[in-house]
Amino acid sequence: MTDWKTRCAQRKQAQLESIPKEWLINAPPTDRMNVMDIPKECGLLSVRELEITETVDVEVILQKLASSEWSSVEVTTAFYKRAIIAQQLTNCLTEIFVERALKRARELDEILKNTGKVSGPLHGLPISLKDQFTMKGLETIMGYVAGIGQYADSDSVLVEILYECGAVPFVRTNVPQTLMWGETHNHVFGRTVNPYNRYLTAGGSSGGEGALLAIKGSPLGVGTDIGGSLRIPSAFCGLYTLRPSYERLPYCGAANALEGQESISSVLGPMANSISGVKLFTKSIIDAKPWLKDPMAVRKEWSDREFELAYHGGGKKLCFGIMWDNGVVRPHPPLLRAMSITKRALEAAGHIVLDWEPHRHLEIYKNSETIFVADGGEDYRISCALSGEPLIETMLPDEGAHETTLEEPYVKRLVGPPQHRTTYELWNLHKEKRELRKSHLDHWESTVSRTGTGRPIDAIISPAVAYAAVPHGLNSDSFYTTLCNAMDYATSVFPVTFVDATLDHRHPPHEFYNHEDEAIYNLYDSGLFDGCPVGLQLIGRTQEEEAVIAMTEIVDRALRQYKTTNSS
Template identity: 70%
Template sequence: MSSKSWQQLCADRKKKQVDSIPKEWIITVSTDLKQSVIDVPAQCGLLSPLEIEITETVDLDILLDKLSTGIWTSAQVTTAFYKRAIIAQQLTNCLTEIFIERALARAHELDDYFQKNGKPIGPLHGLPISLKDQFCIKGLETIMGYASWIGPVSEKSCVLVEILYDLGAVPFVRTNVPQTLIWGETYNHVFGRTTNPYNRYMTPGGSSGGEGALLALKGSPLGVGTDIGGSVRIPGAMCGLYTLRPSYERLPYANARNAQEGQESISSTLGPMANSLSAVKRFTKSIIDAKPWKKDPLVVRKEWSSREYALEEHGNGVGMCFAVLWDNGVVKPHPPVRRALEIVKQSLEDAGHKVIDWEPHRHLEIYKNTESIFAADAGQDYRVECAKSGEPLIQTMSPDKDAHPYNLFESYAKTIIGKPELLSAYDLWQLHKEKRVLRKSHLDHWEATVARTGTGRPVDAIIAPVAPYTAVPHGCNSDAFYTTLYNTLDYACAGFPVTFADKDLDKVQPPHEFRNHEDEAVYKLYDPELFHGLPVGLQLVGRTQEEEAVIAMTEIVDRVLGARK
């Protein structure tokens, strides 16, 4: 380790990041944290009309078509998104690694190949892609929010990055994460706090919060995050994005960095984040078509299924039956989330589909099992990494100054990352056994819905909240069970935007009978004025290893929502 203090290590690394930004790309940034900065990139004057057109082409199929036909060069597209990413960085502090020369050199290589051969190098030819700060790139640091990880560079790229290069992509920035990755927010001692561009007083979510903020500002056409408890879907919902949380080992994770490495009962998965469903599909299909099981021994050997994407097991997408999870029985959702569920229900029914209520099944047992597995090492993994530099383990996401009042989270944090009981291997095995029993019980519960659907088959998918709220003030995101539930069950999930919180439509509701302290705290947190204008997203939940069908069903939901607007 360096002889420098952890504070000096962090300060030096942050300065290195700031110095990597071209001076001509610096903009003037308002200090009003509650003011939306969503429109700033297009209005600040840094981007040319062509660069605005490029970066606001959110349909990835259109963008890739222009790249693959030479209408736009990779250098043009990469430069445009890099400039917009740097704008996003100044507005929300969403980036970690900035390597402009390297990315542009890659873009020029792809343009030279196209000029020489008259064809693209692969299905993602010339496309800049942002990556969460877990995906190792040869020759670059992977800091992942730890002071002790500053300095060493990766000797090789992770499998995902190798495949992206093979497909013709241009990795161009990496994005911020919370220390330890366990938080649903984004703050660490090295790079600082990432804010939500719709209201910087609010969190963008986490742990893929840097990706969420960057993509919301259209600073990247496609990003990749990871999800072990909602870390793709939560920032996706809080930032108005489309996302996919695939099943365990469907996409390649090998040689990427992670927290709690070795914990394999509830696996972290990587997934796309973007402003369009076309990007989610294009990324997922391209990676699977590259046969990642040849590079990552854990990846399931399953090719992209056109039959599943055509929804052959779901009535070919006609007259389907969806179930709505209105409330998980633990924490009641805020009014904007409830309204989003009602919008989706009505839109699906108007399109000829049936919608029934989902009946929660053994949720508290699943919650207890999940948190016990995550805490089985009593926080040793996090403490070991922090001890290497002497930096303190972060105990709260609340700002040092002007923190929003939310006392519940302090006790919650101590429960999760304090000093819970260190479990023996035998005790952990019992939790694994219990998890299998709960998964089987939930599968039986799903299959039993055949008696209520009227389609001759069980419910096709569940429509559920991603969180009980929209984005919340920094330090107030205490609940992840609406997403973690499906990580434990290993159901494929897609996140999608529905609407925006509206102070006139989403009034405070009368108090209900609170189930627990968190339920009460979440209820009291809601303020129609404060939450006004924030994105509201939901998730569509399918079966294990059913990514193709989940994407296709989400496309159907997205179309019926579009028809309603």
């Protein structure tokens, strides 16, 4: 067997050779941290291609495709070129298959020309996919050297449905080895960086999608989430996303880590620069009846009644709870400012905002993390042993790592070193998780006494992460996101603002919950984070995707109106 380092070098070279030479740009110097404007500056994209790729509302793109104002070939080409720019700036891609995607786009244009009808609700739309969604004839490397040369003989169910909906899958995006990191780095493709500041991470494990979408190299992407892997990159990269409930969307046929672990299911969801993209994707996939292709998919049709917030007072006067602090780590100043802005915007729009009281948060987190390592890390070791590559045990760069006072993530102290759990011990963890879910449900229901609406709090607003994007290797906080995976709450992320060094001053020292809380406090430097996106998450109930999307639209409108009013 060729040694693993040689295999990585060969695969990375093959990736470079898959890029059309005329799409290579003069890359900016490595010390240019913010590269968001390079697509406009580099000269590769025409005026029309810039117009196409700067259109962030997916609904508008689909309307122009359906009317033939834009062809699928030109839209796919424009986004492909911009995706290749993004790759040269952030290292966000894995699979690049230009001719295959353009062939698909040409076929869709011909169908529309000959029939006058679109091929589905996503007709002609290029869609990027996290490197888990198998596509026939392509490798699914998924962050492991052993994936090199492993070509799929069929499409995953999601890809099947995307084709039926008329979409054009056109690139696949980078992930971390093991998938279980909030950072994106592996031995095969290397590290993905954040285009807002390349010194900082784009998050993980859907970090390739995050970086690509941030720089508008894709109109709509698909990632996955088991502990925050959709929401963390979306928050770091200024995007919208949806973490749906277990099995609401079809995962069958996709590659994964910890595949036999079914107590806390990994879920897939959309990532986009507009909430319209989130809604269109979710509705299109559900309308395709995924339960007919995936035996695990929930047989639940899209509900316009739920989207109209029938169980939330019709959306006229919602009551939101804000989780200012989860009792484990305190958010950085920009996150607190974002929550204050959101509270004022919602109140100005006529809604009620109350403080949310965290409930058994640390117990929930400890239970989840113990379930994740119940195999003692064997899943990771076996996957690495197939190629001989070493298991990555830190995401810190080999050179130039940012100084940190966090010697050991709190989760390691909380859970202890990975160890094999007996079947009985694992069953008890599952039993404990069910009890925690019931306890959290009762806690939520009890808020009916405080809202004044006759309903419990409609949704919770909180940080997705305690900070904006951090230097590479330092993303240790998944306390806010894992709550939703364990409780199976449908959850969105939406952008609110950007870090502003003139406003977001360090807060005075406080009594720290634990050493990680202290390390996160000490990490804050407004100059380091200046200009980075700040997003929040909106937490709804289980199997409540339609309502969560609708409430996110309401929050988004309120924020836009508030900013307009207060800037005039």
